[in-house]
Amino acid sequence: MSDPKKSEKVTMKMLAIELGLSTATVSKALRDSYEISAETKARVIAAAGKLNYIPNPFASSLRNSRSHTIAIILPEIADSFFSQAINGIETIVSQYQYHALIYLTHESYQREVQLFTELNSGRVDGVLLSVSCETADTKHIQYLLDTGLPLVFFDRISKGLAAASVRTNDLESAYLATSHLLTQGCKRISLLTIDGFPAMLQSRAKGYKEALSDEKYPLYSNILSCHSKYDADNINLIKQHIEEYHPDGLVITVEHLATSAYMACKELKLKIPAEIKIICFTNQLTASILQPPLSTVQQPAYEMGKQAAELLFQQLTGKQMSVQHRVLPSVLMIRESSTPDING
Amino acid sequence: MSDPKKSEKVTMKMLAIELGLSTATVSKALRDSYEISAETKARVIAAAGKLNYIPNPFASSLRNSRSHTIAIILPEIADSFFSQAINGIETIVSQYQYHALIYLTHESYQREVQLFTELNSGRVDGVLLSVSCETADTKHIQYLLDTGLPLVFFDRISKGLAAASVRTNDLESAYLATSHLLTQGCKRISLLTIDGFPAMLQSRAKGYKEALSDEKYPLYSNILSCHSKYDADNINLIKQHIEEYHPDGLVITVEHLATSAYMACKELKLKIPAEIKIICFTNQLTASILQPPLSTVQQPAYEMGKQAAELLFQQLTGKQMSVQHRVLPSVLMIRESSTPDING
């Protein structure tokens, strides 16, 4: 009979009966209402502990229209940027005793839209969003914003929406990365990137182009978009590109293409940095032990996650009404992949 | 007045009024009950679409005692294993139209216990768990199992609990990794690991020891536990260890120590693999472009996540009553860090 698997969950009603009080009193006592005497509060808390009472979150959510839950919507997670960002987000979420639902769009616009339709259900009090590459049309986001649900963009931001955001100085970083390669003597710098609508990608391409056009000598500008989901395909694309255009420098805008670029160079027996110099936007800790150590533009991913979550909670707690935009600086970490080859 | 921010959420009651039906009929129609005529169903669905009706998940959860949500509890996420595992989990979760709450314990037993007390609230229908290193006492887990909440361990499993699990063949893999180094001529192989109670860590250490004791010649067995959260500290620990014991081989049981070990060797100007050979349990894609390419024991992380989630849903849907344990094979990827130096 006392099979624990069958033991009913203890409800507030049971607590009330046990104590000879009403559920109203118990509820108030547990929420530390001023109406309740200290003595009763103590009794209630003691009994709650003894009976292992755990409030049913759905009952209170239903009653209060508050879920104490946020949604984190990301394109992917197999990437050190988002891993670190989630850690930052989680820090704040747990601090506020909130819960975080995680959803991946896999860069699919359709999946993103589908997720958004359900977000309106009240399941979450707010959303942290990094849009998919395919997201050009942002009606689904605007619609959600119109319902008044707090939303904060991080890293991958859609243009033209009145929502808070946290991003890095992508244009400047790409400019600096490109300038760095120019300073190192590169004359033919290609940009390796992916297709997509998030402002971030455009800013990085723009930074690259501006750095080139600020130079005096004849320009070589060439953008390769690696659109495949499969590394093997991208390696081939990069190899073809290198064989056709013979770039002596690569600025890579997304983390996962670094490995592909290295592999492509390896297969072509191209020496980094002697024959081609590389710098990549990435947070991977292994950058410094790569062959050769990879120069990187490192984003403050953890901090971005933290700040995005903080902005969201400011909205949730009504502390902040204006739409805030934060821009955090990335750091250029210059390593051997982009500096004169000591052996060369 | 029609400020969208203030527009009330449309409820089933509104739908019913709009259609001149009762909420019962609407509810049944939406759930495609056999009691409702095709015509009514069509009308209801049309109206729901038109009015943008989204069911309140808390109301149904409260009513049905089903949350359609699972919890994913992990030590950390800044690690390629868990990133990939989450992707696998998410695939299955979205397939079942479920939601996934994510919690990080940061390897803290206390945090894990704290999370567990709340899990009993009904907020989730099931749990996917990878225990923290500190988790020796598993009462909190046993308690939850006793309530009948489905739980599946993955990768980091606690011993002696009657719960489903998905893991890799850790003992065998560590045995093979160690044997491999022995075959390559190593005589003094150290194990670099972390302290902790999950069976996985013990199995890996055991595999290492068994491989050594299966050898005939005089044995060197030495386990270094890198307990710090900070890479810099661990690099120093590893340097000290190398300087004191002069190992000619390292088997590393956890991903993040690979970078520390490489850094330590770099700082000591020790040549990998000429002077010291290394093999590490890791899923990082960059292993092949490290300096030198790192031999790895690669776990099928994505697949593990998928299978763990599948086992959980089998329990949730009542398709599986017996407690299942799955063991997936890891793959040894032999690269330059553990093979004879071509230049040496």
Place this chain on the structure above:
DNA sequence: GTGAAAGCGCTAACAC
């Protein structure tokens, strides 16, 4: 300081 009662939005047994 405490309790009765209504209701959050949905579902399902039961009536008609």
Place this chain on the structure above:
DNA sequence: GTGTTAGCGCTTTCAC
């Protein structure tokens, strides 16, 4: 085939 009704567990007015 459709409607009435009770109730999931909690919060909160309002009465006492």
